[in-house]
Amino acid sequence: MQKIIIYQVLTRLFGNTNRNNVQNGTIEENGCGKMNDFTTKALQEIKELGISHIWYTGIIEHATTTDYSQYHIESDFHEVIKGKAGSPYAIKDYYDVCPDLAEDVNHRMGEFGSLVKRTHDANLKVIIDFIPNHLARHYISDSKPDQIIDFGKDDDTSVNFHINNNFYYLPGETFDGPVTAKNKNHLIENPAKVTGNDCISAKPGINDWYETVKLNYGINIFDGSKHFDPIPDTWNKMLQVLLYWADKNIDGFRCDMAEMVPVEFWHWAIPEVKKRYPKIIFIAEVYNPDLYRQYITYGGFDFLYDKVGMYDTLKLIMQGHQQPSAITKAWDVLNGIHQHMLFFLENHDEQRIASPFFAGEAQKSIPAMIISGTMYSNPLMIYFGQELGEEGMDEEGFSGKDGRTTIFDYWGVNLYQDWVNEKSFDGAGLPQSANDLRSWYKTFLNIALTNDTLKNGKFYDLMWANEDNDNFDSNCLYAFLRYYNDKILLVVVNFSNEKVKCRIKIPPHAFFTMGVESARFFKGIDILGGKNKISFPKDVAISNGLGVKVKPYSGRIYELS
Structure with missing residues (x-):
C-alpha cells in the first residue's frame, strides 16, 4: 500500500518573496504568491522532502477586497470580508480559481491546469478544498457553466426553510453585521440569511462566521426535521461542483467542516463522484469523535482529521500537561478505524509548534512527529514552514500575533522566504537550526513514506x-x-x-x-x-x-x- 504524506500549503503565501509586510497591506504593498511559483524545481524539493500529496489551500475563488472588476469579476463588500485578502473559506464562485493566484488573471483556469500537470509530473498528487457548509455572503458566479443555476437564484425568500431553497432566511429582517461599512458600496441583504456557523440571527457577532451564509441540505434548522426525499436542490448543485473539479484531474478533496453537512449527503454524493473518478480521495474535517465511524462507514470518507484525539493528546504531552501514556488511550479510542485517521501537528487552523502558544520550540515536535508518522500506516500531514520551525508570530492585520500563519492577509513568511531564497530553494538564507530541522524532517518523512514495515x-x-x-x-x-x-x-x-x-x-x-x-x-x-x-x-x-x-x-x- 502507499503511505500518504500531505504537504498543506497556503498557495497565496508560498511563492511570495515580497518582504514589505505592511500591516493590513494590500496586494500591491505586500505581494502575493502565484500558482506559477510552484515551479518544477519547487515541486521537486517538496517531493524530495518525503511528500506524496500537496494540498493547495485557497484555490477556489473567494471574497476579497482586491478589485478585479476589470476582468469582469464582480467586486465584493469589504464589511463582510475578513482581512484584505479574505478567507479562502468564504467561497464567492465555486466554478473559478482565485484571481490572486494567477499571473494572467484572464488565463487563471489554464494556470491551474498547468499547476496540476506540473504536480503530477513531479510524481505528486493534488488535493484542493471543497467547502460545502457555507458560501461567501456575496456569492455570485461569473464563471459557471451555462447549464448551472446560481445558488439561491430560485429560492423562496418568504419562508425560513424549504427543501429546495439553497439558503435559510429570516423574513422581515435585514442583515446587520458586526463591521460597519465605510463607504456607500455596502451589502444589503434582505431578508437576512442564516450565518455559516449556524448563527440564526440577522445580527451575527464578530466571533461568528459573519462573512458566510449557511447552505441548506434539507435539514430544517428551525425545528430539526430532516427532508431528504426528494433529493434537495443543494445536493444536486454541490455534486455538480464536485464533478466539475474532479474533471480537472485532481486527486482528492479536503472537505471543510464536513460534520456540519448531513452524513446522508456524503453517503449519496461520494459514491456518485467515485463512479466516474474511482481513485479520488475524500478527507473530512470532523471534530466530534462520536461521529468518526459514521462518516467513514456510512458517509464514505477515506480519511478524517484526528484533531480531537491524537493531535490534542500530543499537544498536551508536548506542553507538559499529560504523560506519554495518554497516547495509548488516544489510539485505543480509534480501534478499528486507525487507517482512516489523518494525523498532523500543524495546519492552517492550529498554532505553530514553535510559537509560545504551543510548545515554544520547534525541536519539541520531533518525538510527536515520530509517533504521528510511525504508529500506523494512516496518512500524515505537515503544514508548510513546519519543517523549518516557523513560529507564526507575525501581526499581519486581521490575523494578530496568535501563533498562526495568517489565512486572511497578504503577507510574506520570512523564514519560508529564506528557504525559497529568490526561488533557488537552497535555504542559503536560513539559520542553521532551520536547515537542521528540515534535514531531520526530510530523513524522517522519507522513511515513513517508503519503509515497508511502516507502510504495511x-x-x-x-x-x-x-x-x-x-x-x-x-x-x-x-x-x-x-x-x-x-x-x-x-x-x-x-x-x-x-x-x-x-x-x-x-x-x-x-x-x-x-x-x-x-x-x-x-x-x-x-x-x-x-x-x-x-x-x-x-x-x-x-x-x-x-x-x-x-x-x-x-x-x-x-x-x-
Whole structure:
C-alpha cells in the first residue's frame, strides 16, 4: 500500500518573496504568491522532502477586497470580508480559481491546469478544498457553466426553510453585521440569511462566521426535521461542483467542516463522484469523535482529521500537561478505524509548534512527529514552514500575533522566504537550526513514506509491559513495535529535555504475536540516525529489558533482525 504524506500549503503565501509586510497591506504593498511559483524545481524539493500529496489551500475563488472588476469579476463588500485578502473559506464562485493566484488573471483556469500537470509530473498528487457548509455572503458566479443555476437564484425568500431553497432566511429582517461599512458600496441583504456557523440571527457577532451564509441540505434548522426525499436542490448543485473539479484531474478533496453537512449527503454524493473518478480521495474535517465511524462507514470518507484525539493528546504531552501514556488511550479510542485517521501537528487552523502558544520550540515536535508518522500506516500531514520551525508570530492585520500563519492577509513568511531564497530553494538564507530541522524532517518523512514495515505493518504497544519497570520513565518515554513479515521495528521517543537511558522490556506475548518466538538473538540499527546499534539476547529483552539511550526531544527507530 502507499503511505500518504500531505504537504498543506497556503498557495497565496508560498511563492511570495515580497518582504514589505505592511500591516493590513494590500496586494500591491505586500505581494502575493502565484500558482506559477510552484515551479518544477519547487515541486521537486517538496517531493524530495518525503511528500506524496500537496494540498493547495485557497484555490477556489473567494471574497476579497482586491478589485478585479476589470476582468469582469464582480467586486465584493469589504464589511463582510475578513482581512484584505479574505478567507479562502468564504467561497464567492465555486466554478473559478482565485484571481490572486494567477499571473494572467484572464488565463487563471489554464494556470491551474498547468499547476496540476506540473504536480503530477513531479510524481505528486493534488488535493484542493471543497467547502460545502457555507458560501461567501456575496456569492455570485461569473464563471459557471451555462447549464448551472446560481445558488439561491430560485429560492423562496418568504419562508425560513424549504427543501429546495439553497439558503435559510429570516423574513422581515435585514442583515446587520458586526463591521460597519465605510463607504456607500455596502451589502444589503434582505431578508437576512442564516450565518455559516449556524448563527440564526440577522445580527451575527464578530466571533461568528459573519462573512458566510449557511447552505441548506434539507435539514430544517428551525425545528430539526430532516427532508431528504426528494433529493434537495443543494445536493444536486454541490455534486455538480464536485464533478466539475474532479474533471480537472485532481486527486482528492479536503472537505471543510464536513460534520456540519448531513452524513446522508456524503453517503449519496461520494459514491456518485467515485463512479466516474474511482481513485479520488475524500478527507473530512470532523471534530466530534462520536461521529468518526459514521462518516467513514456510512458517509464514505477515506480519511478524517484526528484533531480531537491524537493531535490534542500530543499537544498536551508536548506542553507538559499529560504523560506519554495518554497516547495509548488516544489510539485505543480509534480501534478499528486507525487507517482512516489523518494525523498532523500543524495546519492552517492550529498554532505553530514553535510559537509560545504551543510548545515554544520547534525541536519539541520531533518525538510527536515520530509517533504521528510511525504508529500506523494512516496518512500524515505537515503544514508548510513546519519543517523549518516557523513560529507564526507575525501581526499581519486581521490575523494578530496568535501563533498562526495568517489565512486572511497578504503577507510574506520570512523564514519560508529564506528557504525559497529568490526561488533557488537552497535555504542559503536560513539559520542553521532551520536547515537542521528540515534535514531531520526530510530523513524522517522519507522513511515513513517508503519503509515497508511502516507502510504495511501491525502495531504492538509496549507501555503496558513497562508499567512497573523502574528503568523505564513513562513520564517522558513512549515505546512500541511495528512488525511486517520478518521485519520488526522498535520505536522509542523521549519527550523530555534531558538525555534518557532506559531499559525497554519486550514481553513474550509480543514475540509470540509477531511470530518470532523461536528467535534467540537480535541485532538492531537505528534507521533514523544510522549510527546507533544494539544487540541483545531475547531472554534479556524479556527479563531485564533492552538498553537504549535517547537524546532530548528525540527518538529512535530500530530495525531488528
